[in-house]
Amino acid sequence: MQGYEKVNVYGVSFDVSSKQPIVLLRVEGQNRFLPIWIGHPEAAAILMKLQNAELPRPMTHDLLASVIGQLSASVARVLVTELRDNTFYAVVQLETEKGEEIKVDSRPSDAIALAVRTDAPIFASSQLLDSNAIEFDQEVGEIEDIVKEFRDFLDEVSPEDFQAT
Amino acid sequence: MQGYEKVNVYGVSFDVSSKQPIVLLRVEGQNRFLPIWIGHPEAAAILMKLQNAELPRPMTHDLLASVIGQLSASVARVLVTELRDNTFYAVVQLETEKGEEIKVDSRPSDAIALAVRTDAPIFASSQLLDSNAIEFDQEVGEIEDIVKEFRDFLDEVSPEDFQAT
Numbered sequence: 495m496q497g498y499e500k501v502n503v504y505g506v507s508f509d510v511s512s513k514q515p516i517v518l519l520r521v522e523g524q525n526r527f528l529p530i531w532i533g534h535p536e537a538a539a540i541l542m543k544l545q546n547a548e549l550p551r552p553m554t555h556d557l558l559a560s561v562i563g564q565l566s567a568s569v570a571r572v573l574v575t576e577l578r579d580n581t582f583y584a585v586v587q588l589e590t591e592k593g594e595e596i597k598v599d600s601r602p603s604d605a606i607a608l609a610v611r612t613d614a615p616i617f618a619s620s621q622l623l624d625s626n627a628i629e630f631d632q633e634v635g636e637i638e639d640i641v642k643e644f645r646d647f648l649d650e651v652s653p654e655d656f657q658a659t
Numbered sequence: 660m661q662g663y664e665k666v667n668v669y670g671v672s673f674d675v676s677s678k679q680p681i682v683l684l685r686v687e688g689q690n691r692f693l694p695i696w697i698g699h700p701e702a703a704a705i706l707m708k709l710q711n712a713e714l715p716r717p718m719t720h721d722l723l724a725s726v727i728g729q730l731s732a733s734v735a736r737v738l739v740t741e742l743r744d745n746t747f748y749a750v751v752q753l754e755t756e757k758g759e760e761i762k763v764d765s766r767p768s769d770a771i772a773l774a775v776r777t778d779a780p781i782f783a784s785s786q787l788l789d790s791n792a793i794e795f796d797q798e799v800g801e802i803e804d805i806v807k808e809f810r811d812f813l814d815e816v817s818p819e820d821f822q823a824t
Contacts, residue, residue, distance in 0.1 A: 534700075535700035535719070536719070550746070551746060551766050552764060552765060554700070554701070554719050554723070554769050557723065557751070557763065557769050558726065560763055560764070561726065561727060561751070561753070561763055562726060562730070564753070565727070565732050565753065565761065581715070586722075586726070588726070588729070588730065590730065596730065598725055598726055599717060599725070600717065600722050601717065601718075601722075604722050
């Protein structure tokens with residue numbers, strides 16, 4: 495994936511000042527993190543899967559994953575592509591049974607909630623990471639540590655500050 | 660659709676006592692209504708579409724509709740099939756480009772949020788309606804009227820009462 499770096503979902507946290515959930519993506523093998531502000535239902539959808547919550551009925555992203563599978567397609571990967579006018583953009587790349595690749599415009603939150611359900615890899619644009627990822631000097635451990643680190647940072651910024659430059 | 664009756668989304672309301680949203684389905688050409696308790700995000704997803712809210716980015720059910728379309732399939736219809744152990748069940752029936760029909764298990768809320776985005780017809784099981792629909796003697800008009808009528812009813816019942824008999 496030229497121009498992209500593989501990322502993993504490090505966790506979901508909560509920005510106390512904006513009262514909005516954040517999903518933290520971590521660049522694989524690095525101490526760089528990309529925070530993305532997302533909606534409450536999507537945060538819940540990601541967390542549920544990360545915590546392996548067993549639910550009696552399919553939630554919306556489970557239905558989405560199930561529809562893709564039943565239409566003989568799969569999620570090849572999801573890409574977090576850019577940040578424009580305070581909005582993060584993503585693309586879900588599907589592969590059909592014929593091997594055809596299809597790109598679907600998505601919010602990152604939906605794309606990530608889908609990726610964690612389908613074990614699809616997530617990539618973030620190198621350019622986006624260069625402008626918006628936060629690097630830690632020392633190894634970070636628990637989600638609580640990183641949230642604490644982010645909190646100091648978040649005290650000074652608002653989602654509006656995350657503008658593409 | 661044998662054993663099913665065509666219904667339309669009459670509106671989304673709020674059950675004050677349980678603090679849970681309700682979607683009201685109305686049997687076509689009749690004064691019979693089926694209330695289904697749903698989640699907040701799904702209620703918002705249905706309402707947004709009913710109110711033709713223009714949003715800059717696709718919401719989760721828009722993504723679902725878009726994925727189905729891009730995989731050359733369409734939503735043939737959605738069925739609200741039954742109420743079992745206090746839970747309403749639904750099926751999304753997809754049609755592939757080859758004319759193949761595929762059934763996907765869904766919560767009614769997701770199925771309805773998808774139907775209103777794809778102009779797919781909604782059907783409810785006659786048996787389910789016989790047990791759980793509420794009939795009004797006189798013509799009902801505005802959503803406010805029916806909500807008021809429902810409120811009297813809802814004061815006496817809880818979602819747990821909506822059990823299949």
